[in-house]
Amino acid sequence: MIVKTFGSAVQGINATTVTVEVNISQGINFFLVGLPDSAVKESHQRIDAALKNNGYKIPGKQITVNMAPADIRKEGSAYDLTIAVGILAASEQVKPEHVGEYIIMGELALDGILRPIKGTLPIAIKARQEGFKGIILPEANAREAAVVEGLEIYGVEHLKQVIGFFNETETLTPASIDIRGEFMNRLDDIEFDFSDVKGQEGIKRALEIAAAGGHNVILIGPPGAGKTMLSKRMPSILPPLTMDEALETTKIHSVAGKTAGQNGLITRRPFRSPHHTISDVALVGGGNLAQPGEISLSHNGVLFLDELPEFKRTVLEVMRQPLEDRVVTISRARFTVEYPASFMLMASMNPCPCGYYNHPEKDCVCAPGVVQKYLNKISGPLLDRIDLHVEVTPVPFSELNRQQHAESSKQIRDRVIAARRIQTARYAASEGIYCNAQMRSKDLRSYCTLDDAGNGLLKTAMERLGLSARAYDRILKVARTIADLDASETILTSHVAEAIQYRSLDREGWAG
Numbered sequence: 001m002i003v004k005t006f007g008s009a010v011q012g013i014n015a016t017t018v019t020v021e022v023n024i025s026q027g028i029n030f031f032l033v034g035l036p037d038s039a040v041k042e043s044h045q046r047i048d049a050a051l052k053n054n055g056y057k058i059p060g061k062q063i064t065v066n067m068a069p070a071d072i073r074k075e076g077s078a079y080d081l082t083i084a085v086g087i088l089a090a091s092e093q094v095k096p097e098h099v100g101e102y103i104i105m106g107e108l109a110l111d112g113i114l115r116p117i118k119g120t121l122p123i124a125i126k127a128r129q130e131g132f133k134g135i136i137l138p139e140a141n142a143r144e145a146a147v148v149e150g151l152e153i154y155g156v157e158h159l160k161q162v163i164g165f166f167n168e169t170e171t172l173t174p175a176s177i178d179i180r181g182e183f184m185n186r187l188d189d190i191e192f193d194f195s196d197v198k199g200q201e202g203i204k205r206a207l208e209i210a211a212a213g214g215h216n217v218i219l220i221g222p223p224g225a226g227k228t229m230l231s232k233r234m235p236s237i238l239p240p241l242t243m244d245e246a247l248e249t250t251k252i253h254s255v256a257g258k259t260a261g262q263n264g265l266i267t268r269r270p271f272r273s274p275h276h277t278i279s280d281v282a283l284v285g286g287g288n289l290a291q292p293g294e295i296s297l298s299h300n301g302v303l304f305l306d307e308l309p310e311f312k313r314t315v316l317e318v319m320r321q322p323l324e325d326r327v328v329t330i331s332r333a334r335f336t337v338e339y340p341a342s343f344m345l346m347a348s349m350n351p352c353p354c355g356y357y358n359h360p361e362k363d364c365v366c367a368p369g370v371v372q373k374y375l376n377k378i379s380g381p382l383l384d385r386i387d388l389h390v391e392v393t394p395v396p397f398s399e400l401n402r403q404q405h406a407e408s409s410k411q412i413r414d415r416v417i418a419a420r421r422i423q424t425a426r427y428a429a430s431e432g433i434y435c436n437a438q439m440r441s442k443d444l445r446s447y448c449t450l451d452d453a454g455n456g457l458l459k460t461a462m463e464r465l466g467l468s469a470r471a472y473d474r475i476l477k478v479a480r481t482i483a484d485l486d487a488s489e490t491i492l493t494s495h496v497a498e499a500i501q502y503r504s505l506d507r508e509g510w511a512g
Contacts, residue, residue: 003090006103007082008126009072010119012337013251013292015126017103019068020079022086027062032083034067036074043077047084049110050159059091073334075289078117081106081136085162094166101133102154104162112159116140118257121250124148134174136162142175143264144254147247149179177264180243191268192233195408199395200226206390206502208412211237212419213481214435215474216323216345216385218308220504221392222362223355227348230392231304234346235269236409238302239417245300248340252299256292270301276310284318285339286330295322296339308347309377316382319345323385326438344437345386349378360393375505384470387437387478389504419484436481441473448476454496461500475499 002023008015030044048058065083067074082104089096103123107115116138124145127135134152135145142155153175156162164170194204203219207230210217219227241249250266253259259266274283274294285293295303305311322328326342351357352371357364364371383389420435426447427433433440439447450458462472476491478499483491 001090001092003086003096003099005082005086005089005099006132007067007079007105008103008119008123009074010122010255011072011335012290012339013122013248013255015119015122016069016072017126017130018072018074018079018082020082020086021064021066021068022083022090023064023066024059024087024090025062025064028060029062030058031062031064032067033065034070034074035072036067036079037076039077040067040074040079043080043083043108046077046080046108046110047087050080050108050112051084051088053110054112054160056088056093056163058087063087063090076118077107077115078105078119080108081114081159081162084108084159085166088163089166094163095168099166102152103127103132103135104137105135106138106156108159114138114156114158119255120144120259121147121247121254124151124153125251127151136165143177144250144259146175146177147179147250147265179265190236190409192236193409194233194236194412195406197226197230197233197406200230200392203230203390203392204407204412206388207234208237208416209478209481209485209502210234210344210346210388211239211412212416212436212485213387213423213477214344214437215387215478215481216347216437217388217390218347218349218383218386218505219390219392220349220351222350222359222394225392225394227392228306231302231306231346231348232271233409234302234304234344235271237412237416238269238344239413239420241267241269241300249300252292252296252340256297258297270298271304272298272301273304273306276305276307278311278315280312280315280318283315284322284330285328286332290330290332290335290337292339293328295319295341295343296328298343299340301343303343303345305345305347308349309374313377313379317379320381320385347386358391380468383505384468384474387474388502390502391504415485418487419481422484422487436477436484439477439480444473444476448480448491450476450479450491450496451493453493454479454491457493457496458500461503465503467503471503475503478502 005020007018009018032041051057085099085104088094089099105117120141121144125148128148128150136154139155139157142153145153154172155175165172221227246265272294281287283293285296322341328339328341330337352364352366352374354365356362357371423435479491479495482495482498
């Protein structure tokens with residue numbers, strides 16, 4: 001007898017339906033074909049033990065399991081339940097009438113308990129697109145799959161529940177959540193607030209500009225000046241995620257198996273802060289079993305690189321292309337996958353190895369030339385891609401001791417949202433552009449025109465600072481954002497002047 005059950009294979013952040021065909025015939029053998037990896041091949045032993053420990057058995061005949069399409073490699077242990085139900089249905093231990101109406105996924109423990117799987121959200125989206133009635137999967141993944149409407153989502157804890165469901169001896173309750181209600185309730189859930197930061201008003205202004213235009217920013221200052229504290233609060237002033245952004249972000253984290261504790265849908269903008277010992281593959285993604293890297297996990301959010309010069313040069317250089325294209329393409333001999341990578345880069349660094357170059361009170365003890373050598377660890381092309389270079393100075397005691405409350409993240413975010421609304425209307429007809437940082441060269445000519453005074457000021461800055469053409473574009477984009485925060489249709493000379501001052505590392509003689 002031949003029976004078909006259905007699972008799903010995740011490639012990149014999308015899923016492909018896998019048909020598991022089980023045929024039982026005369027003989028004694030077990031064949032598993034269709035390009036399975038080692039973990040899939042080992043499912044025979046897990047299924048055999050799980051069935052025996054629950055009063056069922058693999059029939060003593062020749063069993064052939066084909067996983068189609070055969071040109072896609074099947075990876076991981078999530079097909080255990082798919083194959084087990086197929087074998088039970090083909091051997092008439094389970095009624096086969098309805099098994100083909102569901103996507104069935106889950107890893108089996110030897111006692112029949114189901115363990116969670118990765119990539120649940122892309123699997124659920126694909127199941128709805130292909131017209132399946134529902135999904136049967138581990139209880140731990142049910143809320144995540146329930147984000148997708150129009151499907152019956154059955155979260156189960158044990159193999160016996162699945163068998164009882166198909167044999168109509170047990171009733172399962174579909175998982176359901178009010179996804180839009182939960183999404184709206186958690187939009188204003190802020191963990192770190194700018195009201196905690198004393199002083200640093202100039203730095204807050206720079207971060208407000210960065211948030212309003214989606215600009216990359218680097219903070220340069222001595223130890224203890226508040227660079228990390230300020231950076232951790234950046235997501236709190238970014239506009240809330242839209243439903244589409246939340247779904248796309250959750251898909252990426254689902255594929256990486258990092259949705260635990262998120263209650264189904266990610267509603268906060270991601271903030272990723274990898275250690276400086278990270279490898280280039282861990283940052284950009286890939287590996288033998290392709291996984292999203294940190295730059296994709298920070299999609300629609302912030303990637304924070306603390307102590308930027310301490311990162312390996314090769315690690316920093318792999319970011320150059322994703323910063324421009326906002327997508328990562330992983331190409332290997334056997335596969336090519338794409339991961340979204342539209343993130344805001346935030347970085348911090350000390351101005352020198354000792355940390356006190358340009359400090360108002362403490363003297364730098366670094367030898368001549370060391371400061372420039374330290375700065376040269378970051379390549380010019382990477383610095384060019386960072387729109388705002390902001391110097392952070394220590395907070396004086398008078399500011400630390402003030403009892404007056406600082407401006408809250410909500411107040412700043414309201415201004416950021418107003419500026420983003422202007423940009424949304426401006427780029428409504430431009431596909432793939434949502435904020436000023438994403439403008440292309442042709443968009444600069446349309447939206448960033450300057451008057452004679454502004455042109456003259458920018459020309460002088462270009463000549464004196466020796467700026468590149470890319471830095472010129474960055475200044476125009478930042479000036480456009482400053483104008484949007486002022487609700488100004490035109491870019492004024494004051495906007496250009498403020499944008500120029502955020503190119504600290506381009507100044508001649510900055511590093512001595």
